[in-house]
Amino acid sequence: MSATQAVQDPHPKARNYGAYQSEIYARGMFNNILPTVTTDPNKLEEQAKKNLGSRSYNYVAGGAGERATMDANRLAFRQWKMVPRMLRQTTHRDLRVELFGQTYDSPLLVAPVGVQQIFHEDKETGVAEIAADLGVPYILSTASSASIEDVAAANGEHGHRWYQLYWPQDDDITISLLSRARAAGYTVLVVTLDTWALSWRPWDLDGAHVPFMKGIGDQTGFSDPVFRRKFADKHGKEVEEDVRGAALEWQRDVFSGAAHTWDQLELLKKNWAGPIVLKGIQHPDDALKAVEAGVDGIICSNHGGRQLDGAVASLEMLPEIVEAVGDRVTVLFDSGVRTGVDVIKALCLGAKAVLIGRPWVYGLAIAGKQGAKDALKGILADLDQT
Numbered sequence: 001m002s003a004t005q006a007v008q009d010p011h012p013k014a015r016n017y018g019a020y021q022s023e024i025y026a027r028g029m030f031n032n033i034l035p036t037v038t039t040d041p042n043k044l045e046e047q048a049k050k051n052l053g054s055r056s057y058n059y060v061a062g063g064a065g066e067r068a069t070m071d072a073n074r075l076a077f078r079q080w081k082m083v084p085r086m087l088r089q090t091t092h093r094d095l096r097v098e099l100f101g102q103t104y105d106s107p108l109l110v111a112p113v114g115v116q117q118i119f120h121e122d123k124e125t126g127v128a129e130i131a132a133d134l135g136v137p138y139i140l141s142t143a144s145s146a147s148i149e150d151v152a153a154a155n156g157e158h159g160h161r162w163y164q165l166y167w168p169q170d171d172d173i174t175i176s177l178l179s180r181a182r183a184a185g186y187t188v189l190v191v192t193l194d195t196w197a198l199s200w201r202p203w204d205l206d207g208a209h210v211p212f213m214k215g216i217g218d219q220t221g222f223s224d225p226v227f228r229r230k231f232a233d234k235h236g237k238e239v240e241e242d243v244r245g246a247a248l249e250w251q252r253d254v255f256s257g258a259a260h261t262w263d264q265l266e267l268l269k270k271n272w273a274g275p276i277v278l279k280g281i282q283h284p285d286d287a288l289k290a291v292e293a294g295v296d297g298i299i300c301s302n303h304g305g306r307q308l309d310g311a312v313a314s315l316e317m318l319p320e321i322v323e324a325v326g327d328r329v330t331v332l333f334d335s336g337v338r339t340g341v342d343v344i345k346a347l348c349l350g351a352k353a354v355l356i357g358r359p360w361v362y363g364l365a366i367a368g369k370q371g372a373k374d375a376l377k378g379i380l381a382d383l384d385q386t
Contacts, residue, residue, distance in 0.1 A: 014092075014093065014094040014095060014096055014105070015095070015105050015106070015135060016384070017095065017106065017377070017380035017381050017383065017384040018093070018381050018384035018385045019381075020377045020378065020380070020381040021381050021385055024039070035374065036366065036367045036370070036371060036374060037362075037363045037366050037367060037371045037374040037375055037378070039378050041338040041339050041359065044338075044359060044362045044363070044375070045061060045358070045362055047362070047366055048060075048361075048362035048363075048365040048366050049061070051365045051366050052119065052365050054207065055118075055204075055207050055209045056118040056119055056365070057365075058203035058204055058206075058207055058209070059115070059118060059203075059204060059209070059211070060113075060119065060358060060361050060362075060365075061203070061358070062201050062202070062203030062204055062306075063201065063203075063304070063305040063306050063309070064199040064200060064201060064305060064306055064307055064308055064309040064311075065199075065200060065202070065309025065310065066202075066309060067305060067309070068305075068309050068310050069302055069305035069308060069309055069310060069311040069313070070304065070305030070336070071305075072305070072311070072312065072313040072316075073302070073304070073305055073313045073314060073315065073335050073336025074336050074338070075313065076313035076314075076315035076316050076336065077315055077336060077337075077338075077342050077345060080315070080345045080349070082341065082344070082345075082386075093384055095107060095380075095383065095384060097352060097353055099188075099297075099330060099332075099352060099353055100187075100188060100274075100275040100296060100297070100330065102160070102187070104135065104136075104137060104160060104353070105134075105135030105136070106135065106136060106380055106383070107343065107347060107351075107352070107353040107354055107383075108136050108343065108353070108354060108355075108356055108376070108379065108380060108383075109136065109137050109139060109162075109332070109353055109354065109355045109356070110127065110131045110136055110137065110138045110139055110355075110356060110360065110376070111139060111304075111334055111355035111356055111357035112139040112140060112141035112142075112164035112190065112192075113141055113357055113361055114141040114142070114143025114144060114145075114217050115143055115144075115145055115211045115212070115216055115217035116144070116145055116146075116361070116364065117145035117146075117216060117217070118145075118211055118216060118217075119361055119364045119365045120364045120365060120368045120369075120371075121368070122364065122368040122369040122372075123145050123146055124140060124141075124144050124145060124146040124150075124151050124154075125146050125150055125151055125153075125154035126154070126364075126368060126369030126372070127360065127364060127369060127372050128140070128151045128152075128154040128155040128159065128161065129154045129155065129156070129159075129369060130369045130370070130372055130373035130376070131155065131159065131376075132154075132155050132156050132158060132159030132160075133373065134373065134376055134377065134380070135160075136160075136376060136380075137160040137161065137162055137188075138151075138155055138159065138160070138161045138162070139161070139162045139163070139164050139190055139355070140161060140162070140163055140164060140181075140186065141164050141166075142164060142165055142166035142177070142220050142254065143166060143212065143217045143218075143220070143254075144217065144219055144220050145216060145217050145219050146219055147219050147220065147223040148163070148177070148180045148181055148184050148186075148220060148223070149180070149184050149223070151184075152184035152185050152186070155185075157185075160187070161184075161185060161186045161187070162186055162187060162188040162189070162190055162277075163177075163178075163181035163186035163188070163189055163190065164190040164191075164192060164279070165177065165178075165189060165190065165191050165192065165268075166192055166195060166196075166254045166255070167191060167192075167196070167254075167260055167268075168253045168254050168256075169253050169256045169258055170230070170253050171267060172226050172230075173221075173224060173226050173227050173230070173253060174267065174268075174271075175226075175267075175271045176224055176225065176226035176227070177220065177224060178268070178271045178272050179271070180224070182272070182273060182274070187274050187275070188274060188275045188276075188277060188297075189268065189272045189274060189275070189276045189277065190277045190279050190299070191265075191268065191276065191277065191278050191279060192279045192280055192303075193260075193278055193279060193280035193281070194279075194280035194301075194302075194303050194307045194308070195255070195280075195303060195307055196255065196256060196257065196258065196259050196260065197255055197256070197257045198210070198255055199306060199307045199308065199309070200309070201306070212247060212250075212251050212255075213244075213247055213248065213251065214243070214244065214247060215243040215244070215246065215247040218246070218247050218250050218251075221246075221250035221253075221254070222239050222246060222250070227239075227250065227253075231246055231249055234249075235249075262289055262293055265293050265294075265295065269294065269295075275296035275297060276295045276296055276297075277295065277296060277297035277298065277299060277330070277332065278290050278295055278297070278298045278299070279298075279299040279301055279334065280299070280301050280302075280303065280307075281298040281299065281300055281301070281321065282300065282301075282302055282311065282312060282314065282317050283317070283321075284317075284320045284321050284323070284324035284325075285324075287300075287321045287324050287325045287329070287331075288324055288325065290325075290329060291325055291328045291329055295329065296329060296330060297329050297330035297331070297332060298321070298325070298329055298330075298331055298332070299331075299332045299333065299334050299355065300314050300317060300318045300321050300331060300332070300333050300334070300335075300351070301314055301333070301334035301335050301355070302314050302335050303334075303335070304334070304335050304336065304357055304358065305335065305336070313335070313336065314333065314334065314335035314336065315333070315335070315336065315345070315346065315349065318331070318333055318346065318349045318350055318351060319349050319350060321350075322349070322350030322351075323350075330352050331350060331351055331352060332351055332352060332353050332354070332355065333346040333351035333353075333354045333355065334354070334355035334357070337354055337355070337356055337357075337359075338358075338359060339379065339382055340379050340380065340381070340382025340383030340384070340385070340386050341382065341383075341386050342354075343379065343383050344383065344386060356376065356379060359375045359376075359378075359379060360372040360375045360376050362375065363375030363376070
């Protein structure tokens with residue numbers, strides 16, 4: 001199997017992501033300009049920590065319980081080793097992949113991360129902009145600090161964008177969110193299955209901090225006409241007149257503590273004209289249920305270790321899941337990815353593309369949207385050069 005899952009093209013027009021390495025050396029050697037964002041994946045989090053308040057840092061760097069699942073994710077990558085081969089025709093590399101009938105420049109996807117306003121004022125709109133520049137699909141979180149429409153505008157007509165759904169209990173609001181996303185040019189629906197309630201997260205709990213309760217990261221709901229109408233009908237006031245009350249109302253619907261079931265996927269299928277991907281699959285039997293449910297893809301993910309302490313590493317389960325479903329659904333991967341080599345390992349174990357989360361968030365914290373761009377360019381260059 002090709003590690004890059006490259007699309008075959010007799011006249012490739014692939015991006016030269018590896019050139020970023022030469023750019024870094026040239027700026028340093030000729031202009032004495034060093035990288036703003038460290039290229040060392042083991043130093044990135046610490047650099048970001050210096051630029052973040054404790055609550056913002058704890059939100060992105062923390063995980064469930066004692067963060068054992070986060071440790072398992074990284075250990076799983078380190079247990080797989082690369083075996084290089086020589087004298088192969090790899091001078092001109094093509095990292096393009098085809099997902100759901102669309103060709104993308106690389107197998108990287110910008111993972112959905114909520115509340116980006118707490119990391120930098122550039123927030124979701126800035127990251128969506130630089131994702132378009134890099135040719136990397138941007139997945140917008142429902143827990144966004146910018147509206148569905150504003151992020152789409154920032155991503156532009158040439159950007160690729162998917163929409164991640166934290167599935168509300170209210171079907172009218174769910175349908176409204178799907179309608180808005182489709183109208184704004186989001187092409188793939190990513191349904192997160194493992195976060196209908198927040199996990200026990202000590203780093204956030206010790207600071208007694210969850211931004212959603214004060215309306216930060218609730219812009220998807222606050223800008224939704226159905227939610228606004230229902231809130232006004234129920235309370236006799238607009239969202240802006242009672243932000244705290246609206247925030248709590250939104251959270252009760254989105255993070256309700258009530259799970260959805262497999263049969264309820266029919267609602268999404270009836271109201272989304274495009275591919276549907278289920279995020280949070282960790283067991284082969286659930287992967288097979290996804291096939292039976294008629295969805296188009298799954299993401300093997302444990303939410304980056306944020307939802308279940310002591311869970312199995314996603315990478316450990318990836319080969320079993322791929323073996324179980326074959327080519328009946330598209331298998332994507334998420335959780336613990338830090339380097340271009342990590343991306344290659346996930347691809348070699350059967351994923352068709354890989355979601356990147358914390359590294360670009362740390363870049364965003366360090367230097368805004370340009371920092372996020374540099375972090376992603378580094379992973380792409382590492383992938384290409386490796």
